[in-house]
Amino acid sequence: MTAVAVNNIVKTYGKKKEVAALYDISFEVPQGELFGVIGPDGAGKTSLFRILTTLLLADSGSATVDGFDVVKDYKAIRKRVGYMPGKFSLYPDLSVEENLNFFATIFNTSIEENYELIKDIYIQIEPFKKRKAGKLSGGMKQKLALSCALIHRPSVLFLDEPTTGVDAVSRKEFWEMLKGLKQQGITILVSTPYMDEAGLCDRVALVQNGKILSINTPQGVVQEFPYPLWAIRSDKMLALQREAAKLSSVQDIYPFGEYHHVVLKKGSTAAQLEEFIQAHQVDNAEMKTATPDIEDCFIALMKPSIDTATDSLNENASK
Amino acid sequence: MRASNMTGEKVITADKLTKRFGDFVAVDQISFEVEKGEIFGFLGANGAGKTTAMRMLCGLSLPTSGKATVAGFDVYKDNEKIKKRIGYMSQKFSLYEDLTVKENMRFYGGIYGMSDAFIKQKTAFILHHLHLENEGNKLVKSLPLGWKQKLAFSVAIFHEPGIVFLDEPTGGVDPVTRREFWNMIYQASEIGITIFVTTHYMDEAEYCNRVSIMVDGRIEALDSPSNLKKQYNALSMDEVFLQLARKATRIES
Numbered sequence: 079m080t081a082v083a084v085n086n087i088v089k090t091y092g093k094k095k096e097v098a099a100l101y102d103i104s105f106e107v108p109q110g111e112l113f114g115v116i117g118p119d120g121a122g123k124t125s126l127f128r129i130l131t132t133l134l135l136a137d138s139g140s141a142t143v144d145g146f147d148v149v150k151d152y153k154a155i156r157k158r159v160g161y162m163p164g165k166f167s168l169y170p171d172l173s174v175e176e177n178l179n180f181f182a183t184i185f186n187t188s189i190e191e192n193y194e195l196i197k198d199i200y201i202q203i204e205p206f207k208k209r210k211a212g213k214l215s216g217g218m219k220q221k222l223a224l225s226c227a228l229i230h231r232p233s234v235l236f237l238d239e240p241t242t243g244v245d246a247v248s249r250k251e252f253w254e255m256l257k258g259l260k261q262q263g264i265t266i267l268v269s270t271p272y273m274d275e276a277g278l279c280d281r282v283a284l285v286q287n288g289k290i291l292s293i294n295t296p297q298g299v300v301q302e303f304p305y306p307l308w309a310i311r312s313d314k315m316l317a318l319q320r321e322a323a324k325l326s327s328v329q330d331i332y333p334f335g336e337y338h339h340v341v342l343k344k345g346s347t348a349a350q351l352e353e354f355i356q357a358h359q360v361d362n363a364e365m366k367t368a369t370p371d372i373e374d375c376f377i378a379l380m381k382p383s384i385d386t387a388t389d390s391l392n393e394n395a396s397k
Numbered sequence: 398m399r400a401s402n403m404t405g406e407k408v409i410t411a412d413k414l415t416k417r418f419g420d421f422v423a424v425d426q427i428s429f430e431v432e433k434g435e436i437f438g439f440l441g442a443n444g445a446g447k448t449t450a451m452r453m454l455c456g457l458s459l460p461t462s463g464k465a466t467v468a469g470f471d472v473y474k475d476n477e478k479i480k481k482r483i484g485y486m487s488q489k490f491s492l493y494e495d496l497t498v499k500e501n502m503r504f505y506g507g508i509y510g511m512s513d514a515f516i517k518q519k520t521a522f523i524l525h526h527l528h529l530e531n532e533g534n535k536l537v538k539s540l541p542l543g544w545k546q547k548l549a550f551s552v553a554i555f556h557e558p559g560i561v562f563l564d565e566p567t568g569g570v571d572p573v574t575r576r577e578f579w580n581m582i583y584q585a586s587e588i589g590i591t592i593f594v595t596t597h598y599m600d601e602a603e604y605c606n607r608v609s610i611m612v613d614g615r616i617e618a619l620d621s622p623s624n625l626k627k628q629y630n631a632l633s634m635d636e637v638f639l640q641l642a643r644k645a646t647r648i649e650s
Binding site: 117118119120121215216217242243244245246247248250271273286316332333334335336373376377380381 | 441442443444488541542543565568569570571572573574576579583587597599600603604622623633634635638639642643645
């Protein structure tokens, strides 16, 4: 069964609708899937989540959640989805326990009734249940917000950038929690600007400037990377980047951790790059093949015109 | 990697620098030195004490004990002088959205006491450098996010400070802009500006000359990325960070 279906959603802001937040977006999420919406700030992630949680109206297009229309059936949707906004939105002057109780009561349920579902998460903050929510650390606030979003046992859970500004250790813990929830059959839509989190999703949509660049499994996105990819390094990284960028076989080069990733033009061999690395042996230059990750794919999708532009130039030249 | 212009001159020194809030020791006797032109990565989990340490070095918070100098000035006595000689860019976008690009530069240049002639010349230089010549009179809020972040960095070093403190400058930024941003960091370092930067992106830790990792208020590790990876027998800085940060016993509060 389809948990979320989005059809040609368009959303603009401004008096003259001059700011396009979502540009003709369509996708489907089957029940029980952990679906990631991956993209930088300003990609349209929050607008999309607010439309699906019935908090914002689209300009055009339609969407359903659990089979209910986001406009007509908004009341039914609100009963069955959980939503954790990017900004901490619990009551800072209520205690941990009071916040959770409040959300349980609003949805006509109790903490006891659904304790099993939140147990693994809530147990970590239960020692502080008398503390006011506003006095919690970032990591604890996040766990409380997730508990509150789950307390009515939603069928679909929307998490808007739950890991933004959170350190690497807490981020890993958070994704472990999501895996546990998925096993309980909850459909989860999660947005994030961290590309490295894509691999933890069943499927991902890569979004940029209100458009979907690609929808696939994380492995599928990577397999679609169309260019030969190499990693190079030397003692003079900045100079290495500047000079390698001038090679005719090089389409793109950018820093990637302790290496630079070199994207070769389609069909190019590494011969020219090898020669270049040989010529820089004084600086201990080295090269190795690299496996693209989601960030490489995102960068290539953001700059799709380079190859096609040169292709069409060549075509024009040959005419 | 070592910046070619690093001269050995120390522009930040901290010796057993400590900050207590009541019984809680937020920063616990940290000692380190940063050289002129160095790109120094300041890492740590949430709650490890990074922000408190950074606030002391920027002259915004008085230490409880220990010594520190920034740009040659004492953090206890000369904190006003320190403020004039450093640049600071917070993780939250801090330019005025309702002012134009040029107005923001005039405002920040004016705050730091730069002359009208300097402001005019520097503004033209930055706009040219960022390819924003046609956007100078546009409101900042109308610019795409990636440009805003690059502009915020240019404004943070507008008054040509010796040191710039960057607090998670690339959070939420797309991967292309993130790398363009780091190119700007390298360029600033090449002209001798010392960079003190925090980040949650571990690949960015690799771009630093040296990296310190704070755990529970203390500096647990400090070395070049390649030496840290050797020391902790790790393939990436991500692994180094996780090994250290998992040792934390402090309950975030």
